[in-house]
Amino acid sequence: MKSLVGSLVLGSLVLFSCSKKQTTEVNIPTFDKDTIAAEAAFKMDSIKISDSIKAGTNLTLAYDNSVLLFPTITDKTVLDSIYAPTLLKTxxxxxxxxxxAFEEDKSNFYKESKPKDFQPASHQTWDTQSHMSVFSNQDDMLTIRYTNGGxxxxAHGYYNELYKVFDLKNNKSILLSDVVKNPKDKIWNQLLMDSFTKNDKDGQKDMxxxxxxxLNTNFYFGNKSITFVYNQYEITAYAAGVVYITLDYKDIKDQLKPEFLQRVRFN
Known part of the structure; x- marks a missing residue:
């Protein structure tokens, strides 16, 4: 019933990282041509748990969680910000x-999810999944993608993505206020809408x-553009999925801070 993987033993729970070594040399892929390229080798490690239990005749509860560890990042403020989206209590x-933290979070999920007086007519698996991945890493700027679903x-499950960018040189998160001159400028509404309707290829604008x-605070950027991410129900119906709205720097450079453009090496 239970699928547990790991190199750590916590009571009866067995956990393991994706590598037998404490620190692993890995190549970090980029997601698109404009994403800032990853460093050739980036030191990191990870820990993962996968577990499930029977919660009745027709119901299985499944818990799947993983986090990345960064041995070379020691600043407490940066680490707090990196792990805040995981909602793990540690x-x-x-x-x-x-x-x-995994054990406590898993136990809470099982306790809160197990129905008292209900069983599905046919077998179902109720699950929760939470993961971290490195989206890009270059010039002391680390972008992490957090995914959560279940x-x-x-009628359907849920899924969302969150992106956070960390300035490892200055030990801080890169916020929207570090990127744009005036987040409240109404010109952003028009820029985002124009890009969304012009570049829609999947019928998302119909939803x-x-x-x-x-303008939101869920974004990532490369050398030529910045992408704002909108999850289900934020601006579109559930069926539209996650919406990515990309704006080229050349079209919005007057709205961006000069120091940001210099940092991403936009000429």
Whole structure:
């Protein structure tokens, strides 16, 4: 029933990282041509848990979680910001600390998800999944993608993506205020809407729920453009999936801070 993988033992729970070594040399892929290229070799490690239990005749609960570990990042403020989106309750960012946090989070999920007086008519698996991945890493700027999804009955599951960029040189998160001159400028609404409707190839604009697309804080950037990410129901119906709106620097450079353009080497 249970599928547990690992090199750490916590009580009866067995956890392991994707590598037998504490630190692993890996090549980090990029996701598109404009994403800032990854360093040739980036030191990191990871820890993962996969577990499931029977919660009745027709119901299985499944828990799947993983986090990345960065041995060379030691600044507490940066580490706090890196792991805040995981919602794991720990201040110990070691494998041991995360193993303990996984166990607590898993137990809470099972406790909160197990129905008292309900069983599906046919077999279902209710699950939760949470993962981290390096999206890009160059020039002391690390972009991490956080994904979260699951199913707890009903018509469909859920899924969302979050991107955070970290300035490892200055030990801080790169915020929207570090990128744009005036986030409240209404010109952003028009720029985002124009790009969304012009570049839509999957019919997402037909599922638009909002008359105005607001600037948000979920973004990643490369050498030529910045992409804003909108999850299900933020601006479109569930069936539209995740929406990515990309704006080229050449079209919005007057709205961007000069120091940001210099940092991403845009000429």
């Amino acid at each position: 201040n110990d960012y070691s494998k041991t600390g995360f193993a303990t 199913f707890s009955g009903g 638009l729920l909002e008359k105005v697309i607001p």
